[in-house]
Amino acid sequence: MWLENAVPVLMLLALLGAAGAARGPKNMPPLQEEPTRKRPVISTECQFGKQLYELGQTWNADLGPPFGVMYCIRCSCVAVQKKRRIVARSQCRNIKNECPVPSCDEPVLLPGRCCKVCEADLKNSPDVAQDIPHHTMTEEAERNLKGFAAILTGRTSLRELNTRSVATARFNFHKKNLYYSVVYSADMARPKAIHFLDSEGAILEEQLLTDNAYRNASGKVCGVWWRVPRAYRQLLRDEKVHIALLTDPPPLPGIADEPRALGGQVARYKGLNTELFSALLQAAPENPARGVGGTAIVTASSSAPSIHLSVVFSGAFSPDDVADVPLVVRLVNDKQQTVLDEVIRIHKPSHELNTLEVRSAVKNGDLRLLARSKLQLIVQSKHHPEYRLQGEVTVRIGCDMFQASLSAAEADDAEVADHAATTASGLAWMYLTRDGSLLYNVRLDDADAAVTGVHLVAGKGRGRRQELEDLTPHFAAGWANGSVDRLTPRELEQLYAGELSLSVALGTAGAVRGRLSAHPAADPRLVDAPLLLKRPDLKTPATSVGLAWVTVDKDCNLLYEISIVGHGLEQRPLELYVEDIPVLAPNAPVSRKKVVEFYGPVVEGFAIGLNDIELSRLHSGMSFLNVVDQKTNTTVLQTRIETLRVPETCLPHVSDNDLPRQQGEFISPPDHSCFYENRFYKEGELWRAGSDVCTLCSCKNDRPACEAMPCPPTNCPNPTKKRGDCCPSCYNVSMVNEENRGCQLGGLFHHAGSTWYPFLHPNGFDKCTLCTCDEVTNQIRFERQKCPPLSCPESQAYRPDKSSCCKVCPPSKVPPLMAIPPTEQQDETKCSQEILKYGGCSNRNEIYINGERWHPMLLPYGKDKCVTCQCKDGKVTCSRKECSQCRRKSLSKDDECCKQCRRHKVKSGAKRHS
16 A cells, blocks of 8 residues: 555655755766666656646646545646657645635635635635546547648658658547558658657657558558647647658757658648548659659549549649649559549649649549559649659558457357357458558457358348458468458448458358458557457357457557457446466465456557556466456456567666576566465565575565574573474473474464574564463463663663664763653563564554554654554554544644534634624
8 A cells, every 4th residue: 555655655755845856965976877768758648646637737646545635735737848849747836825814713624625715715715726627529529630631741841851752641530549640652761750749840749650560561650649638639620730750760858950850731631531542642753843742632432433532732833833823633544544634723833732623433444443553643734744743542541450359249140040159259350551452360269160161241131241252261270361452442432331241151050250340550459469358168159259459558558459249248337457367386376457447349548557567477478358247246258468568668677786587587466475486475474495494584575585593592501402493492301302292473383392583574583582482381472671771761762783672871971760660661571473463563664553543654744643544453454534533522723634524613603704
């Protein structure tokens, strides 16, 4: 409990004490960052504890139980300019001094408030947080944020560049997340980063681009800007956001030289919501213009064969073209045959960007060539043909992933009724390449019959389905991988509309089927493969199945997207857990972490606050992903996370001052346990080392701490050591041969008559206490070393060294104090082990008896008297004082914790006073 709250407490102290830190020693050398730490990340939100806040949001510091919310500490997430970058930072301040003077004689401290107020002051108090309302964007608001694109050329960059390279981007906004996809010309180096900027060139968001299977196969740069702040969403609506594509890694903050970047403005354009094909237009080699290019948004209709072009471009005009300039728009096939030829007049040509639209009827054969990337678009000046832009028309630029969960629940009822429900389940994911090919991956598990067919079909219901592609020849060992390169424009329309499905026939066992649905191809869907969620009992019919995408981003957050299908499963409240796989070792603990509660067939989000130990277990394939029924608390779907690549900066860090982890050493899970000699031990547990029975070990702070057993002095001439003893003792002559009689303490056996020092967790052996196993009663006697009376006050006494049992007074002439009464001396001689044995507690190196209460210490503020901790049967529980615990007769005017209990009385008094 204390460890969980350490992070927000330290954050709060750092934020409040920043000014004091600036007045520290001037000659101290700066701390050097280790080379393995991750580079600074441009952040658009603030993290306080385990909560994220967006720019402009305010909150009260919440330190968690037992401290609760500190209502006099107001925090806000503000934008801070650093060179050309805008970063989000948490700023906290104490608002106690801002409280106004009450207008009545007896103000009251209301719950959740910092200032004492009267009834007339309730609306003017400064301790009411003016927070940004958290509401989900409506569908209409999301539609208003769709239809954005950008053309990136040398002319449209914030700093004009003389280059032939060109790129274009598409943007889709969904649930506060901005998904983007970028395509660039072949003469451009591979982009390494993307920047989102405002109109002044300040960097709002920076993302590093990494290679993945989707990018390598499609040639597209895909990603997402998670949780775009409200202020930046408004900039997007106002078309005041720019993007820049960097071909070199961006420099670290503080370096003035920024790399040359290809950029452009993010703006709305017609036809993006129905775009089916796209084109990237680049200046022809003979075009004298530099820093020019364009993009085409292409919509096609297969029912009445026609095509609609919306072209955004620059550089198709000569310097002599001033007004009413005719442009030629032409579509030609791979045999240089003209498919479309139109002349469009531009009344006022612009140096930067121009737009034009063309609508025309075409042949069905031309549409098929369009779907196979066999057509080229040309835009050129009619009077100056050398000013020409050209580019190949391909499938739309947007990054799309098509996925399906395969189960008998998705098959037709009439088809399943004739056969027993199958145990087979599977998944499929597909995406389009730049040349129009459909790359597919199909996985089938637990098939109880031979697979007789794998088909890509259109339509629903038996007799109404149309087989588009037979994938059976490519199916082997439960997998089918390949590509389909003959999709027609009509089939592409069905694919984007979710009207295609994958069917796997299993002979007499029936079939499994899943409908393909389109999703943005961004984290976490950019990993190599999704996970298949299956029921725990694989012998039962596969009536429910799920598909999961999981990854860990550069900020060490767990990103997930879960979709499930099944009879009634989508209509129940569910929970998602990450659970460790039990290791084959005695007492192996199982760490279980709830990720999210959800209702419905799809859930996506992120989990923050995972420590490096939890991430290392995910990285090593030692975790399960479980979907649990919230009502019955039973696992309905699960899968093992086997191939999750966690960034190296998120894994446990080993510095030069640490011992490196040895090969095969087990990483202790985050539930306070130790792994020692192939066995797990709980925090505080005591045991003898297997290699040396005279060495005692305990689990301390998730690490085993071992210490050789010290021997107490003996007061007999011939001390004896029995079998199993580590130290000699003064045994009675009649008890020397007694081997079976003895005492048990802390799980350890001691012979009758033996003496030893007790082992107290976490401090080790207590050499100030001598334990004896009584030879007659077999009861343990504890004898605390008696200390002489002090001749000085207790506050002035000290221990000469750590091994000293008694305090001594400093050398001074102080009148001797009266001796401590014998009864008090007897209380002091109680053994700590005896206290713990009868329900006592050990908390922060202090021993408390069973039933004792105290106020915890909150540094540097002292005791928090509003929080009370109690030791009960060996467990410590802490709670904040509630109004129900305050009795009116015992209330004091100085008791700030209970003032709220009298608010109704003060309110009535305030009314009479006014």
